[in-house]
Amino acid sequence: MLRFPLYRRLPLLFAAGLLAFVAAAPVASGQKITTPKEFFGHNIGDDYWLPNYTQFTGYWQKIARESQRARLDTIGLTAEGRPQLSMIVSSPDNMKNLAKYREMSKKLAYAEIDEATAKQFARDGKAIIWIDGGLHASEVLGANQLIETSYQMISGTDAETMRILNDVIIVFVHANPDGMELEANWYNKEPDNAKKNLNVPTLYQKYVGHDNNRDFYIANQNESINMNKWMYLTWFPQIMYNHHQTGPAGAVMFAPPFRDPANYYFHESIISSIDIVGSAIHARAEAEHKPGVVSRSMASYSTWWNGGLRTMAYFHNMIGILTETIGSPTPQTIPFIPQRQLRYSDYNYVVEPFQTWHFKQSIDYSVTANKAILDLASRNRDTFLWNFYRMGRDMIQRGSGDDWITTPKVLADAQAKLGGGSGGGGATKEQFTENFRNPAKRVPRGFILPSNQPDFLTAEKFLVALQKAGIIVHRATGPFTAGGKQYPSGSYVVKANQAFRAHVIDMFEPQDHPNDFAYPGAPPTRPYDNAGWTLAMQMGVKFDRVLDGFDGPFTRLDPLTNRIKSDPTTVVSTGAGWVVSSKVNDAFHAVARLWAAGADVYRLDRPTTIGGVSYGAGSFYIPANAKSTPVVQKSAVDLGVTFASTTDLLATSSKVPAVRIGLWDRYGGSMPSGHMRWLFEQYEMPFKLVYPAELDAGNLRSKFDVLIFPEGSIPAVASAAGGRGGRGGGGGGGRGGAAAEISSEFSAMVGNVSPATIVKLKEFVSAGGRLVAIGPSSINAAQQFGFPVTSHLVERTPTGTGTTPLPSDKFYVPGSILEVAYDTTALSAKGQDARGPVFYDNSPVMRLGPDAAIKGVKPIAWFDNPAPLKSGWAWGQNYLDGGVAMAEGKYGQGTVFMFGPEITFRAQPAATFKLLFNSIVGDGKPNIVP
Numbered sequence: 001m002l003r004f005p006l007y008r009r010l011p012l013l014f015a016a017g018l019l020a021f022v023a024a025a026p027v028a029s030g031q032k033i034t035t036p037k038e039f040f041g042h043n044i045g046d047d048y049w050l051p052n053y054t055q056f057t058g059y060w061q062k063i064a065r066e067s068q069r070a071r072l073d074t075i076g077l078t079a080e081g082r083p084q085l086s087m088i089v090s091s092p093d094n095m096k097n098l099a100k101y102r103e104m105s106k107k108l109a110y111a112e113i114d115e116a117t118a119k120q121f122a123r124d125g126k127a128i129i130w131i132d133g134g135l136h137a138s139e140v141l142g143a144n145q146l147i148e149t150s151y152q153m154i155s156g157t158d159a160e161t162m163r164i165l166n167d168v169i170i171v172f173v174h175a176n177p178d179g180m181e182l183e184a185n186w187y188n189k190e191p192d193n194a195k196k197n198l199n200v201p202t203l204y205q206k207y208v209g210h211d212n213n214r215d216f217y218i219a220n221q222n223e224s225i226n227m228n229k230w231m232y233l234t235w236f237p238q239i240m241y242n243h244h245q246t247g248p249a250g251a252v253m254f255a256p257p258f259r260d261p262a263n264y265y266f267h268e269s270i271i272s273s274i275d276i277v278g279s280a281i282h283a284r285a286e287a288e289h290k291p292g293v294v295s296r297s298m299a300s301y302s303t304w305w306n307g308g309l310r311t312m313a314y315f316h317n318m319i320g321i322l323t324e325t326i327g328s329p330t331p332q333t334i335p336f337i338p339q340r341q342l343r344y345s346d347y348n349y350v351v352e353p354f355q356t357w358h359f360k361q362s363i364d365y366s367v368t369a370n371k372a373i374l375d376l377a378s379r380n381r382d383t384f385l386w387n388f389y390r391m392g393r394d395m396i397q398r399g400s401g402d403d404w405i406t407t408p409k410v411l412a413d414a415q416a417k418l419g420g421g422s423g424g425g426g427a428t429k430e431q432f433t434e435n436f437r438n439p440a441k442r443v444p445r446g447f448i449l450p451s452n453q454p455d456f457l458t459a460e461k462f463l464v465a466l467q468k469a470g471i472i473v474h475r476a477t478g479p480f481t482a483g484g485k486q487y488p489s490g491s492y493v494v495k496a497n498q499a500f501r502a503h504v505i506d507m508f509e510p511q512d513h514p515n516d517f518a519y520p521g522a523p524p525t526r527p528y529d530n531a532g533w534t535l536a537m538q539m540g541v542k543f544d545r546v547l548d549g550f551d552g553p554f555t556r557l558d559p560l561t562n563r564i565k566s567d568p569t570t571v572v573s574t575g576a577g578w579v580v581s582s583k584v585n586d587a588f589h590a591v592a593r594l595w596a597a598g599a600d601v602y603r604l605d606r607p608t609t610i611g612g613v614s615y616g617a618g619s620f621y622i623p624a625n626a627k628s629t630p631v632v633q634k635s636a637v638d639l640g641v642t643f644a645s646t647t648d649l650l651a652t653s654s655k656v657p658a659v660r661i662g663l664w665d666r667y668g669g670s671m672p673s674g675h676m677r678w679l680f681e682q683y684e685m686p687f688k689l690v691y692p693a694e695l696d697a698g699n700l701r702s703k704f705d706v707l708i709f710p711e712g713s714i715p716a717v718a719s720a721a722g723g724r725g726g727r728g729g730g731g732g733g734g735r736g737g738a739a740a741e742i743s744s745e746f747s748a749m750v751g752n753v754s755p756a757t758i759v760k761l762k763e764f765v766s767a768g769g770r771l772v773a774i775g776p777s778s779i780n781a782a783q784q785f786g787f788p789v790t791s792h793l794v795e796r797t798p799t800g801t802g803t804t805p806l807p808s809d810k811f812y813v814p815g816s817i818l819e820v821a822y823d824t825t826a827l828s829a830k831g832q833d834a835r836g837p838v839f840y841d842n843s844p845v846m847r848l849g850p851d852a853a854i855k856g857v858k859p860i861a862w863f864d865n866p867a868p869l870k871s872g873w874a875w876g877q878n879y880l881d882g883g884v885a886m887a888e889g890k891y892g893q894g895t896v897f898m899f900g901p902e903i904t905f906r907a908q909p910a911a912t913f914k915l916l917f918n919s920i921v922g923d924g925k926p927n928i929v930p
Helices: 005-022 036-040 053-066 098-110 115-124 141-155 159-167 177-189 209-214 222-235 269-287 311-316 359-379 381-399 408-421 429-436 456-468 501-508 585-596 628-638 671-682 692-697 755-766 776-784 910-921
Strands: 070-077 083-089 127-133 168-174 239-244 259-262 319-325 446-449 473-476 480-482 485-487 492-495 544-546 554-557 577-580 602-604 608-610 613-615 620-623 644-646 653-655 661-664 688-690 706-709 770-774 789-791 794-796 803-805 816-822 835-840 846-848 857-862 869-871 884-891 894-899
Touching: 036 053, 036 141, 053 070, 053 083, 053 141, 053 177, 070 222, 083 141, 083 177, 083 222, 098 115, 098 127, 098 222, 098 381, 115 381, 127 141, 127 222, 127 359, 127 381, 141 159, 141 168, 141 239, 141 359, 159 168, 159 359, 168 222, 168 359, 209 671, 222 311, 222 456, 239 359, 269 319, 269 359, 269 381, 311 319, 311 501, 319 359, 359 381, 381 501, 408 429, 446 456, 456 473, 456 492, 456 501, 456 585, 456 910, 492 501, 585 620, 585 628, 585 910, 602 620, 608 644, 620 628, 661 671, 692 755, 706 910, 755 770, 755 884, 755 894, 770 776, 770 910, 776 789, 776 846, 776 884, 776 894, 835 910, 846 857, 846 884, 894 910
Parallel strands: 127 168, 127 239, 239 319, 661 688, 661 706, 706 770, 770 894
Antiparallel strands: 070 083, 083 168, 446 492, 446 544, 473 492, 473 554, 480 485, 577 620, 577 644, 602 653, 608 613, 789 846, 794 803, 816 835, 816 857, 816 869, 857 884, 884 894
C-alpha cells in the first residue's frame, strides 16, 4: 500500500508549514553563483526577450563550474548535431556518490533484489527526480524555467533547499536544444516588440516538430533516444516532470489529477501516486497565493496513451507529471470566461480575468510546481523509493503466474452473458470465474518472435525499440518448444515477468479503449492522443502469445550493453545474380543503395523458388557485376538482408530505373512530411522537398518521377484554395506571418495547393509520373483527378435525395489499428500479406463507382467485415464494411496511388511502409491506359 503519512493532511501541511520554510533563515554556503541577470543581462522571464540554446549552454557550463552541487552531462547529440545537456544537482556529499545512488535506483527499478535489500536501499538511497523543459520549443516557458530552477537550487541556502539537496538528486534535462535555438533567435531578431512572434517557418525539431512528444515508445529521433537512455537505462527516476505551455483559457496552469480513462496495463498505484504529487502542486500554489491552477475536466490530458515523454513513464512504474502553463515573453491578458468564475473541485482557486500576465509570473508558477514536487520527494524519500520497488516486484509476480486484466470488452462480454439482472450483486462466484477468470483470457506469460518470419529484420527493429525503453529481451541459442509449438534457434523471447511488464504488454497486446461519451447521445469524448497503438501490430511483427510458463536455451540481452543488431548474412556469388524478397522492408534500402551505385535493379514478373524458398512476383533481381556486388556484400553485412544466389532471371523480370522523388512541404513545416523525410533518410532514398510555388511552375515531369503528398497537402475540390485539414498537418511552430511579411529567404515556401496546382499535377501524371496521396489527401486527389470515387462513410439525408457524412455519434474511429484485405497482385501491395494491419485515424474510406474499372481505378485494400478493429476504439465500425481503404488510378501514362490510412504515421507502422516504397520504385511496366 502507499505510505504518504504527511500528505494525508496535505492542505493542512501546506497552509500551516509551507510559508515557514519559504521564510526560513538562510544557511551559509560560501559559494558565489553567477545570477542569470549577471550572465544574460536579463532576468529569466523578462518581457520581450528569450535566451537561445547557445546562451543556455554557456550559463549551465558556468554555474556547473562554480558549484559543487552540479554536474553537467551530454546525453547525446540532437538531430542537428548539438550536445543535448542534462544537469545533475544535489548536495556536495551526494554528488560524490552519484554512481552509488544511481545503481540503487536501477536495482529498485528492475526489482530483482530481495525485499531486505530493497528496504535498505529505500532507507539509504536518494529520490531521483527528473525535471525537463523545452520539448515543444514554441512553448518557451519550459526551457526558461530550467534556467531559473537550476540556479535557485544551486545557489539557494534556505533550509528547504538544503533539505531537498540532501534527500534528492535532481536530473534537469533539456528536451529540445535545436528548437530553443530556432525559436529564441526568431523571436529576438524582430526589433519591434509589437511584431515579435514564435511562428517559425520550419518545424522546431528537424523532422517531427510537435510530434517529438509522440516518439518515445519507438524512439526514432535522436532526442527521444537520448532521453530514453537517460531515464530508463541510466537514472530510473521515481518522479518525472514534463513542462508544457498551453494553459487552459481563463486559468494559469493545468496540473494533475488527470481525467479518465486510465490505461488498464500499468500498476494501479500509478494513479494514486500521480494524484498525490499533483495535489502537492495545487496545495503549494494555494499557499503561495498563486490562483488559477486547474485539473481533470479543465483539460484533455489523461493517462490512457503511451508514447509521450510523460506517459511512457507510467509503464515503467514511474510517476509522470505534466503541467500546461500560460505565458509568453510578449505580455498577455487573462481572458474573461464567465463559467470559469465559479469555483469547483477541478478549479478551486479562481484567477481574476483582464489582468496583464507577464512571462516572469509563469516562471514563478513553474518554480513553485518544481519545488512542490522536490519538497514532497524529500519528505517522503523512502516511501517513493520503496513503492518504486514494490510496483516492479508486483509486476514480476503478476508476469510469473496466471493473471487477468479486465478491459471494457471483457466486461461487455460478461454483461451480455449475465444479462441485466446482476447489477445488484446477484451474480455467482461461478459466473465470476467463467467471465473474469477464464484460462483462455489470461495475460500472456511471454511473447515469442520466430526467427523464420519473412521480415525478421523489422521484428528486430521492434525489439530494439523495446530495448531503448529498458525492456529485457532473450534470444534462443538453440531450437525449443513452447506452448506446444517448435521454434528455431535465433528466435527472440520477451517475457512478462519483468518490472516493466506494463510496457511489454502495451507493446504486444491490443488497447481496448472504453466507449467514452459524456452522456447517452453525446458526441464521443476525443482521446488526448491515440486510442490504440500496439507497436508490434503497427510494425507487422509476427509473434506468438504464450499463456503458460515456458523456458528454453535463452540468453538474456542487457538493454543497454547488448543491443540487438541484425546478424550479417553470407553472400554466395556463384550465380548470375541475386534475388531479394519484397516482403522485407530493407530490400528497398538495398535497392536505394544499388541505384546510388549505378547498378541495375529488376523486379520479378512471376514467382520463383530458390533453394526451397518461394519469392513472389515483385521480388527484386540484381544481376551480379562490378557495380552491384560491393553493394550486395555491404547490405548483407550491415543490414542483414538475405540475397539468394540464382541463375539469370532477366527474361522474367522488368527493370526498375532509379527514381527522382519530390516530397511536398510548406511554410511552417508539415509533421507528416517531416516523418517521411526521416524515413527516406533511414532508407537512403534521395528526395527533394517541393513547395507549392515550384509545383505551380509546372514542367514537373522533367524533374521528378514520383510526387508524394501526405496529409494536409491536397485540398478537397470544394475548397481547393485552402485545404489544410486533417490531423498532423500542422507545423512545428505556427504558420508565420502574412506573405508580404515573409523574408525572401523563406518566400519560396509560401503557398498552398490550388486549382492551378492541380492542373500541373495532372500534366505530371499524364506524362508518366506517379503521384502518392495519403490520408485525407487521398480522397481529395481522387476527386481532383476526376476519378469515380466518393466517400463510403455517408448516410442518406432525411429526404432520401442525397447523402451526408456520418455524424460522430454514429461513426468515430480515433487513432487505432484496423485490419484490411489486400489485392497482393497490385503494384503497391507486392510483398504484403493477404490481410494486414493499418493505422487509421478517422481516415477517408472510399466507394468506387460502377465505372471505376473502366476508368482505370481499382481497389488495393478494403474492409471486408463489419469488425475490423484490432486495437483502440472504433465506434460504429460496421460502417466500414465494404469500404475501400486504398486504391490506384491510371491517368494517362501515369498512376495516382490513394492511401486512406496513415501508412507512414509518425514513421511507426512498418507494416505499411512497403505500400509507399512499392509506389516509389514501381514495377518497370508501362501503364495500360483504359
